[in-house]
Amino acid sequence: MFDLGILRPNQYLDSIQNIDFAGLKEKGIKGLLFDIDDTIIARRSDVIGPMLFNFFENLKDQGFSVLLLSNNFNPGRVERAANELKLPFLATVFKPLSFGYKKALRILNLHSPEVAVIGDQLFMDILGGNRMEMHTVLVKPISREIAWYRKIMRFAEQWVLSRLAL
Numbered sequence: 764m765f766d767l768g769i770l771r772p773n774q775y776l777d778s779i780q781n782i783d784f785a786g787l788k789e790k791g792i793k794g795l796l797f798d799i800d801d802t803i804i805a806r807r808s809d810v811i812g813p814m815l816f817n818f819f820e821n822l823k824d825q826g827f828s829v830l831l832l833s834n835n836f837n838p839g840r841v842e843r844a845a846n847e848l849k850l851p852f853l854a855t856v857f858k859p860l861s862f863g864y865k866k867a868l869r870i871l872n873l874h875s876p877e878v879a880v881i882g883d884q885l886f887m888d889i890l891g892g893n894r895m896e897m898h899t900v901l902v903k904p905i906s907r908e909i910a911w912y913r914k915i916m917r918f919a920e921q922w923v924l925s926r927l928a929l
């Protein structure tokens with residue numbers, strides 16, 4: 764049978780607020796690639812807010828290089844979020860394909876083992892990160908899904924997570 768191991772995140776947490784960044788730093792992580800939709804803000808919201816702004820300022824103060832890596836087909840949405848958060852970004856990168864991750868490595872001037880991928884989608888963020896041999900952190904999606912195709916994907920994700928005993 765297909766080995767589900769490539770889908771296993773290194774960590775599975777409720778939200779980005781629960782990530783132990785000091786612990787990541789101890790593991791040698793220097794760069795953080797954040798998914799946007801349903802990882803840092805709800806898919807149908809573009810409200811950033813001071814809490815999120817401070818969250819990323821704090822990570823920069825801790826010495827992390829941060830980049831927003833989004834599959835969103837609306838580069839304007841991604842750019843607005845990136846501008847508000849004062850972060851570099853890459854949009855429409857077709858995770859889990861590797862070119863976006865590779866481009867992010869070049870921008871941040873880091874190697875794969877120095878980078879953590881943080882996202883809510885197992886078959887996109889995590890699969891892509893694992894294939895790149897980056898540290899992967901799965902978080903629970905912020906909003907309830909309404910698009911039928913992503914509902915199916917979330918159902919499949921839950922099945923995989925139960926098989927992986929996560």
Ligand SMILES: [Mg+2]
Pocket residue numbers: 798799800801802882883884
């Ligand atoms: Mg997402």
